[in-house]
Amino acid sequence: MNAPAPAPGCVLITSAARKVWLVEAFRRALAAEGGGEVLAADCDALAPALYRADRGLRLPRADAPGYEATLLDLCRRERVELLVPTRDAELPWFAERRARFAEIGTRVLVSAPAAIERCRDKRAFADFCAAHGFATPPAVTLPAAADDFPLFAKPRIGQGSGGARRIESAAGLAGLDAEHWIVQRFDGGPEYTLDVCAGFDGTVLSVVPRRRLQVLAGESITGVTVMDPALVELGAAVVRALGLIGHATVQCFHDAAGSRLIEVNPRFGGGAALGFAAGADSPRWLLRLARGGSVEPQLGCQRDGLYLLRHSHDVFVAAEDVCR
Structure with missing residues (x-):
């Protein structure tokens, strides 16, 4: 008599915060790929995503x-198959420990430490772009000349x-130094995010460019897919050159003069749900790849002209149901 098949494992999303859209996307993915539960974890017991997962967990910082x-x-107790970090600051921690989680059967959706560091350090990213022939807004050496303005300054290592x-x-x-800041010429061109999905072997599966029409606190709240072949190729080329896996958001300016890279976030970005809806169900x-299945690349075949109109949503939780 054959032994019964083991029950499907779980997906764990850390630093779940307000990422209800990501929790719901993985719940749909599990339902379509044989079942299992989404566990959402956060150190904040009032993080809304905890209450839209199959189970919410409060973890220490x-x-x-x-x-x-x-x-x-x-992860061992709950048979977590796929662990999805979502916060910039936790990516290096998970990247250094991928092998430890793999030993217990948990695949962490994070790239190698060197790739993560190239994305986090904006000066290292600018150097990477120069070495690989990717254009960026021109850097300015401090102190700036009178004819350099306007400029755009950002912390060398930061998030959002x-x-x-x-x-x-x-x-x-005043107060900005070259060690901790990067300063570039201000670029007023249209801003795009390229949602790129790469398999665990680095194969690029899809690229969905979307124009950022309205941004709030660094996240796109209104956007539209623009399936421009040049942007699709740019997203694929950047992710391949960086050696990233999983979902990455490539940000750039793009107009008739060409494309200028801004940064790459090697994680799910706030507007990624638009790419899911357009047909790139990363x-x-x-999840299918983590379970040993296969996925054929689908470059450039997602839906063009699809808009994202993001709005807030209320979650109500009784006191006795708050995660402890």
């Missing part, structure tokens, strides 16, 4: 003593749009 042992034990700002005069450069594809 990543810098708390014993965090690694706690997380490994959780924190600290980034347009600078109109020399007075705006959560489902990555």
Whole structure:
């Protein structure tokens, strides 16, 4: 008599915060790929995504003593097949520990440490672009000349749009140093995000360019897919050159003069749901690959002219149901 097939494992999303759209996407993926549960974890018991997952979990902060042992034990106990980090600051931590999680059967959706560092350090990213022939807004050496303005300054290592700002005069450069900041000529061209999905072997499966029409706190709240072949090729080329896996968001300016790269975030970005809706279901594809299946590349065949109109949504939780 054949033994019964083991129950499907789980997907764990860390730093789930308000990423309800990502939790729901992985729930759909699991339903389509044989079942399983989405576990959403955060250190904040009132993170909305905890209450839209199959189960919400409150975990200690990543810098708390014993965090690694706690997380490994959780993944082992719950049979986590795929772990999805979502916060920039936690990516290096997971990248350094991919092998430890793999030993217990958990694949972490994170690229190699060197690739993560090239994306996090904006100066290293600018150097990478110069070495590989990718255009970026021209860098400015401080102190700036009078005819350099306007400029755009951003922290060399940061997350989201924190600290980034347009600078109109020399007075705006006060307190900025070349070690901790990168300053470039201001580029007023149309801004695009290229949602790129690459398999665990680095094969690029899809690229969905979307124009960022409205941005709030660094995240796109209104956008539209623009299936421009030049942008599709750019996204694929950048991700291949960086050696990234999983979902990445490539940000650039693009107009008749060409494309200028801004940065690459090697994780799911806030507007990624538009790419899912356009036909690039990266959560489902990555889950299928993690379970040993295959996915054929689908470059350039996603839906053009699809709009994302993001809005807030209320979540109500009884006191007795708050994650402890």
